[in-house]
Amino acid sequence: MHVTLVHVHVKPEHVDDFxxxxxxxxxxxxKEPGNLRFDVLQxxxxxxxxxxxxxxRSEADARAHKDTAHYLEWREAVADWMAEPRQGIVxxxxxx
Amino acid sequence: MHVTLVHVHVKPEHVDDFxxxxxxxxxxxxKEPGNLRFDVLQxxxxxxxxxxxxxxRSEADARAHKDTAHYLEWREAVADWMAEPRQGIVxxxxxx
Numbered sequence: 073m074h075v076t077l078v079h080v081h082v083k084p085e086h087v088d089d090f091x092x093x094x095x096x097x098x099x100x101x102x103k104e105p106g107n108l109r110f111d112v113l114q115x116x117x118x119x120x121x122x123x124x125x126x127x128x129r130s131e132a133d134a135r136a137h138k139d140t141a142h143y144l145e146w147r148e149a150v151a152d153w154m155a156e157p158r159q160g161i162v163x164x165x166x167x168x
Numbered sequence: 169m170h171v172t173l174v175h176v177h178v179k180p181e182h183v184d185d186f187x188x189x190x191x192x193x194x195x196x197x198x199k200e201p202g203n204l205r206f207d208v209l210q211x212x213x214x215x216x217x218x219x220x221x222x223x224x225r226s227e228a229d230a231r232a233h234k235d236t237a238h239y240l241e242w243r244e245a246v247a248d249w250m251a252e253p254r255q256g257i258v259x260x261x262x263x264x
Contacts, residue, residue, distance in 0.1 A: 075209050077173075077219065091262060098263040109205070111223070113171050113259035123173065123259060125221065127207070163209035163219060166187060167194040 073108060073165025074131045078124040078158055086153035087120055093149040094124070100142035101126070106133025120155065127165060169204060169261025170227045174220040174254055182249035183216055189245040190220070196238035197222070202229025216251065223261060 082090045094112050101110040108127040115121035128134040137143055178186045190208050197206040204223040211217035224230040233239055 073207075075207070077209075095263055102264070109207075110263075111169075111171070111261060112263040113173075113261055116258040116260055162212040164212055165207055165209055167191055167206075167208040168198070 073127050073129065073168070074134050075125070075127045075163040075165045076134060076160045077163065078126065078160045080122040080124065080150075080158045081155040082120050082122065082150075082153050083155045084120050090122070090150055090153050093146055094122070097142050097146040100140070101137060104128075104133070104137060104140065106130060106136065169223050169225070169264070170230050171221070171223045171259040171261045172230060172256045173259065174222065174256045176218040176220065176246075176254045177251040178216050178218065178246075178249055179251050180216050186218070186246055186249050189242055190218070193238050193242040196236070197233060200224075200229070200233060200236065202226060202232065 080090075091114075098110050098112050101107055106129040108129060109125055110127075111125040113123040113125060115123070126134065126137070128137070176186075187210075194206050194208050197203055202225040204225060205221055206223075207221040209219040209221060211219070222230065222233070224233065
């Protein structure tokens, strides 16, 4: 399992826009053939901070996500809503 | 979905012990009635850093995990293997 945790800090006035756009990205991403999870999390004590939990069977499957129409639309939609550049940290999934 | 991301930094000489103990915790935790995910991740560019991705149906289910024999055994087993105190960050799961 190839997992990327994407940490996103959103401008407060765009939190609702960000959730709506990211929900659309989630709905399409979970239908990708190599996708295992695409969970969208909002930090409990700071609603402007989010984590996208993106798990794929392989690194190639994760790379293919970056070429999808829904990812490219999401990336463009959220570009001006970030309070700082987002950060993706790659992990090996040991369990399951 | 109530999600805790537990960030763990392990002493290099105890990485293998930590993985074995955490695998046992994973195997029992996914059988808890309110558990949705209990993923164990190792950071790709620093194998001494781990994330436990613990998703439960409710906060009460997450709390109940802390009373299980497998959690208490894990907590005791890993106590001396931490390079620094672990940090749990609570999130609301928006999708799914």
